[in-house]
Amino acid sequence: MSNCNSSIIDPPTLSGAVILLISSQLVTNYSRQVTPVYYPNHDGLDVKNSSFCNITVSYTHPDQSDVVSVEAWLPIDNWNGRLQVAGGSGLGPGRVDMSYGNMAGAVGEGYATASTDAGIATPLDPYSWVLDSPGKIDEVLVRHWGGDILNDMAVIAKSVIQDFYGRPPDYSYFNGCSQGGRQGFELAQNHPDAYDGIAASAPAIHWAQWAPAMFWPQMLMNTMNEYPHGCELDFLTTLAVQECDGDDGIVDGIISSPKRCSFNPFPHVGVNFTCFLEGRSMELSRAAAVIANASWTGPTDSDGNFIWYGLSYGTDLSGDFTGTGIAAITCTNSTCKGNPVPLAYQWIQLFVEKNPDYDYTTITRERYDEIMRVSGAEYDSIVASGNPNLTEFYRVGGKMMTYHGLYDQVIPIQATEQYYDDIRKFVPDVQEFYRFYEVPGLSHCFGNGQPTTVFDALRAWVENGTVPSSLPIVLTDVHGEKNNRIICPYPETGVYIEGCGNPADVACFTCAAD
Ligand SMILES: *[C@@H]1O[C@H](CO)[C@@H](O)[C@H](O)[C@H]1NC(C)=O
Numbered sequence: 248m249s250n251c252n253s254s255i256i257d258p259p260t261l262s263g264a265v266i267l268l269i270s271s272q273l274v275t276n277y278s279r280q281v282t283p284v285y286y287p288n289h290d291g292l293d294v295k296n297s298s299f300c301n302i303t304v305s306y307t308h309p310d311q312s313d314v315v316s317v318e319a320w321l322p323i324d325n326w327n328g329r330l331q332v333a334g335g336s337g338l339g340p341g342r343v344d345m346s347y348g349n350m351a352g353a354v355g356e357g358y359a360t361a362s363t364d365a366g367i368a369t370p371l372d373p374y375s376w377v378l379d380s381p382g383k384i385d386e387v388l389v390r391h392w393g394g395d396i397l398n399d400m401a402v403i404a405k406s407v408i409q410d411f412y413g414r415p416p417d418y419s420y421f422n423g424c425s426q427g428g429r430q431g432f433e434l435a436q437n438h439p440d441a442y443d444g445i446a447a448s449a450p451a452i453h454w455a456q457w458a459p460a461m462f463w464p465q466m467l468m469n470t471m472n473e474y475p476h477g478c479e480l481d482f483l484t485t486l487a488v489q490e491c492d493g494d495d496g497i498v499d500g501i502i503s504s505p506k507r508c509s510f511n512p513f514p515h516v517g518v519n520f521t522c523f524l525e526g527r528s529m530e531l532s533r534a535a536a537v538i539a540n541a542s543w544t545g546p547t548d549s550d551g552n553f554i555w556y557g558l559s560y561g562t563d564l565s566g567d568f569t570g571t572g573i574a575a576i577t578c579t580n581s582t583c584k585g586n587p588v589p590l591a592y593q594w595i596q597l598f599v600e601k602n603p604d605y606d607y608t609t610i611t612r613e614r615y616d617e618i619m620r621v622s623g624a625e626y627d628s629i630v631a632s633g634n635p636n637l638t639e640f641y642r643v644g645g646k647m648m649t650y651h652g653l654y655d656q657v658i659p660i661q662a663t664e665q666y667y668d669d670i671r672k673f674v675p676d677v678q679e680f681y682r683f684y685e686v687p688g689l690s691h692c693f694g695n696g697q698p699t700t701v702f703d704a705l706r707a708w709v710e711n712g713t714v715p716s717s718l719p720i721v722l723t724d725v726h727g728e729k730n731n732r733i734i735c736p737y738p739e740t741g742v743y744i745e746g747c748g749n750p751a752d753v754a755c756f757t758c759a760a761d
């Protein structure tokens with residue numbers, strides 16, 4: 248028996264908005280195999296035979312002619328008294344496959360959960376919504392996408408929970424990675440009392456710098472008119488790993504202390520090596536050294552000044568291993584061209600140039616400087632989510648946790664480090680409310696080494712005051728061996744205790760300064 252009926256739901260009160268529709272639908276026998284890919288900060292789970300009430304609230308801001316929908320799933324028999332809202336992914340603010348996976352995991356564990364579409368009906372196709380007309384962005388939707396509707400979701404979810412269960416949630420959480428991570432930071436900054444706890448990993452903060460920065464190696468390849476083969480970049484990564492692997496005390500094929508690494512690719516130009524992907528021998532070109540080096544150092548302007556961070560040594564630059572590489576190329580027969588991350592060129596075409604047909608392959612060095620400048624000037628106030636003043640979030644007792652892979656191939660981990668360091672200017676004891684974990688070997692949000700206990704640690708912190716310290720990960724090394732390791736609150740890392748013996752033994756690691 249259930250009371251899954253929209254008639255028991257009072258229209259939530261949102262200032263400046265009008266509720267258009269509240270729909271209800273009883274969902275029974277719901278199943279989904281939720282892998283950790285879809286459930287960041289948690290372990291995966293096999294959700295079977297779940298029953299929940301799907302309450303979807305649609306509303307508009309009358310002066311904006313928008314329709315925003317928040318979809319909430321409320322467990323029928325096994326509510327654990329808590330709310331866990333799911334963040335978005337890529338350009339999608341929510342109600343995309345990734346968010347639905349997160350929602351499935353959440354209901355499977357007894358949480359009430361929710362996701363918002365931010366008014367964007369087709370989030371996977373930015374060409375359909377970003378521009379009103381060539382030269383003009385849809386200001387309302389872009390601001391919604393940037394996060395001005397994120398607090399509405401918290402208000403709606405809590406209101407619907409109150410009406411459905413007859414009481415508010417005991418605790419409310421936000422969960423996400425990447426776009427979802429950025430949304431978590433946005434909430435901590437601008438809506439500090441929306442959630443008790445925020446798990447916000449590999450956050451796409453400083454979006455206006457980060458998104459076009461991903462295009463940096465592509466612009467260089469286009470202007471040089473040279474497209475180094477992925478194997479060349481992979482070879483350089485292998486050399487960097489050989490040189491720097493042991494810096495962290497263990498040789499396992501993984502660079503755990505990239506800051507100690509200062510690998511120089513240029514002396515290797517002209518070296519012959521075997522490209523295993525194509526089963527042939529190759530000679531390392533100078534262009535490959537230039538592109539790998541540029542990917543590691545990050546964009547600079549025409550005068551050589553820093554614009555944005557680069558990626559760590561060891562990350563997949565070519566996309567050969569993760570499917571996404573900022574320096575990826577595609578070759579047909581013997582003709583090669585750049586294969587940029589879609590988000591990088593979509594950002595430039597739609598948001599910066601405001602022309603869906605803009606030919607990004609023609610971007611010059613000077614134009615790139617201008618693109619970076621315009622991007623920041625026009626979008627920092629909408630989507631940066633990079634304000635480190637978390638004073639209010641701290642004051643109201645909020646807690647936040649973040650993991651970020653040291654092998655993140657799209658979002659430079661150094662931007663997240665910088666944010667952590669900047670918080671300290673406002674809250675010196677940052678660790679009293681925020682803990683950030685760098686994860687050796689992990690690529691963007693998921694993969695080898697993905698931490699699966701971040702959310703539970705956050706809950707224990709919020710609910711029991713159990714301060715999170717080290718967290719376990721399982722790291723598979725180059726030989727396929729699974730190693731139990733720990734990750735530690737930044738600036739400490741899980742350090743191998745010299746002479747301890749078996750580096751697969753978790754007892755051989757301790758949290759210490761890198
Ligand atoms: C419930 O779902 C499972 C898996 O999708 C299916 O095999 C089963 O037949 C369903 N049961 C009912 C009663 O519909």
Ligand SMILES: *[C@@H]1O[C@H](CO)[C@@H](O)[C@H](O)[C@H]1NC(C)=O
Pocket residue numbers: 276296298324
């Ligand atoms: C599925 O869930 C329903 C509702 O909670 C329950 O009555 C039923 O026994 C469950 N079926 C199985 C196979 O567990």
Ligand SMILES: *[C@@H]1O[C@H](CO)[C@@H](O)[C@H](O)[C@H]1NC(C)=O
Pocket residue numbers: 270272274301302303318
């Ligand atoms: C929940 O309801 C909304 C609105 O009707 C619908 O779009 C969505 O697909 C539903 N989700 C599920 C899991 O039933």
Ligand SMILES: *[C@@H]1O[C@H](CO)[C@@H](O)[C@H](O)[C@H]1NC(C)=O
Pocket residue numbers: 636638639673
């Ligand atoms: C930081 O935020 C707090 C609370 O919102 C505010 O009172 C304070 O003025 C801010 N500090 C700075 C330097 O902007």
Ligand SMILES: *[C@@H]1O[C@H](CO)[C@@H](O)[C@H](O)[C@H]1NC(C)=O
Pocket residue numbers: 706707710711
């Ligand atoms: C809080 O502590 C109680 C008592 O030790 C325990 O049962 C519960 O699981 C803890 N809750 C969390 C979220 O860790």
